[in-house]
Amino acid sequence: MANPDAVGTRGAPFRMDVERGKIREFARATRSTNPGYLDAEQPVVPPTFLTTTFFWQSGEADPWPAVELDQRRGLHAEQEYTFFGPPPRAGTRLTCQSRISEIYTKQGRRGGELTFAVMITEFRDETGRLVAQGRLTGVETARPPAAESRAGEVTA
């Protein structure tokens, strides 16, 4: 069961360097041949690239464990990225910080209560300007979802 007291928990700020080679690797893994990613000297990041915080955010920078979602019943329900201008470019050093913004429950369509938890991550450039925001929604179902109908993947 999720811990409602986790709302407001903040991770420590962490750094993320946006790198050209990493953008190329990510673009190719998502089957992009767009020269905007592959040929540009300072490409912008693809729409879902900021998920690569996996390489930069750990330990005290990651407030998600405070939610205490049951991993066996936990799913990635939604993921949103918002860009306040063109996406950040290779060569940018981002300062990032995550916080647990919401935990709420809803009645599931097939019965049982669903618990949702939301983590917001802010991405700021070297001048402190907010350039992007990530919003992860995880859900804990009342029982383990059936293999064929299971949505998304288990969240980290």
Place this chain on the structure above:
Amino acid sequence: MSVPATPAPWTVGPVTRTDFVRYQGASGDMNPIHHDEEFARAAGFPTPFSVGMWQAGLLGTYATDWLGAENVRGFRVRFLEQVWPGDTLTCHGDVLREYEQDGERRVDVELTCRRQTGGTAVTVWSTFVVPDAAQSEQEATHVA
């Protein structure tokens, strides 16, 4: 300035474990349920299944080829059905609305990634700045 024509649907697949693990390496999400047969079976699944964010990334590729890498301003992903090795995926987009915001032309689009069964794996609602004529010509040339 106007929104470039919606591109033809883009078919990807049959998808493979190599696609999944390549994306896992690129993204940093190494959850074994997406590549380890024994782990997946022990968790009650017939095989490993794809990372939802990979399908979301395919829709990102489709959308940025259409509307421009620099122009994306919002990308909201909802995960629905799982994707399995051997699935064939089709990415498709629709314009929802065009409008002005902060002195810019913007377009909201809905993107879907469907399995060969007709089931929707991922839906995305995305916002782009409408590319100027020169840029959309360059992108169109690229797609062609």
